[in-house]
Amino acid sequence: MAGSDVAGARVGRVLDAAGELLVRWGYQRVTIDEVARHAGIGKGTVYLHFRTKDALFLAVLLRAQAGVAERAAQRAEADPEHAMPARLVRTLYLELSADPVLRAMYLSDVEILGRLAHEAADTIGELTAHRDHVLDEHLRLLREAGCLRADLTLPEMRYTFDAIATGFIVVDGFSGSHRPPPLAVEERADLLERAIAAAIQVPEPPAAELARVAPAVAQLYRSLLDHIDHDEWRPRGR
Amino acid sequence: MAGSDVAGARVGRVLDAAGELLVRWGYQRVTIDEVARHAGIGKGTVYLHFRTKDALFLAVLLRAQAGVAERAAQRAEADPEHAMPARLVRTLYLELSADPVLRAMYLSDVEILGRLAHEAADTIGELTAHRDHVLDEHLRLLREAGCLRADLTLPEMRYTFDAIATGFIVVDGFSGSHRPPPLAVEERADLLERAIAAAIQVPEPPAAELARVAPAVAQLYRSLLDHIDHDEWRPRGR
DNA sequence: TGTTGACCAGATGCGCAAATCTGGTCAACC
DNA sequence: GGTTGACCAGATTTGCGCATCTGGTCAACA
16 A cells, blocks of 8 residues: 555545535435545445445544544643533534534434434444443532532433533424524524533532543543444454 | 213314324324224214314314413413423423323424324414414513523523423433433423523522513413414314 | 456335225215 | 214325346456
8 A cells, every 4th residue: 555644544535525425415325436436536445444334434423423522532631611511512512513424423313324323323332321421420520529510419410411402402403494593503502501501510610620620521531532443344354 | 962062072082082093103094083983973073073184183283282371371370480481391391291292292293293293384383483472472571570681682592491491302212222211200390490490590580570470471371372273173164 | 465346136216006095075864 | 953984086005026226346457
């Protein structure tokens, strides 16, 4: 080959092409041939990197998920404020709004993901379980650091968090022929942040305590990366 | 006939039967014949009260919606506390949890409503628009009465309200094979109330002001009843 | 050695006619 | 009158063979 970095870049181009076609046409209508053509390579070459069609698109989803986790970790490291759930979910909301692949994945959009919606859930079940666990741990750490309300139990906070976040993500596509959202993305993100903050956080989180646990929170999200099995989609011969 | 009250009661039984079969089998699979049998009358008799199949099930949905509005009005009249959005939505959540017809309607459950999901939206469009308006007015009244936060505009509050309420209603059916909700209905309703309260209400609403506007709020919800056109589903001859 | 695209089998989709179902009517019955 | 259920037309579903498509392979090529 012409060098592993070149090959790595090519894998990236394949994933880019696959992701773009995925959200434009939906899993069913996208052919490997088309993905290869958009990536500027031959169809067979795709199979040098990905075992099957399912594996290819699974990789698309996992790369998106990994990006979210990695960036969340970086932000928490750079600024403890971003370790607060409200701030975290604000950025996640903006990322979801900007990336159709992420949106499809988080909404389990059957129209786009097709059979992948069910299939992927099985394959990445362990990762999903771990993500659940990470969020629980995240809340636990912050609660013990006095950054979250003490009058809610952890399960209660977790449920509230999930419900509000889900609501903001889902509500735009509701009410049938609802008027186009009168609020800009940034403003909706702000509202989401404020809603989560008001619901589960204390009014003024102790900065020192927060700075103390932020690295652990970052590590928590980075640990998600370890749970992504890269051999999952590689062809048999390594 | 044997008396209009008897006929009225029979209409009720037909609607009961239709509603029950609707949520059990979905619109498509329910036949008028079956509804009539479950109501203990002949098929032709159904058509004495309802113009078409669509009209019958439309009446099912509208009766449920009318019940919600009427009860909301009554509660607001009996206790001003219930005029607060958080308390209102708490009860709505419990009603949704208990009544599959309401749930299907509010979630636009295509699986259950079938073509009715799109059809009904057109037919009851005016009612839906008015319901939207009522909620806007409700928030406006309370904000002017000093019961809602002053640091959010009305559209912002409305969006937040919709998002959180939608989230709590929708989230249970999410995350694919999510574990059965670890929280009881009542507790989830409490969390919803607290989340809405924290997001858009002031910590301690002025009781006097609230009592002053509560009747107007009640009237607002009762006005929804006027927007239900009972001739919508009646056969041509009155 | 790395890459390709022609090739194949199985899956998917299409067209169409036969069979079934069901919303709505109305003559007959109470 | 009030009520019913047999009846009918149109819509929907089913069955099925034919044609097309596409995921995945691998011999040939550069």
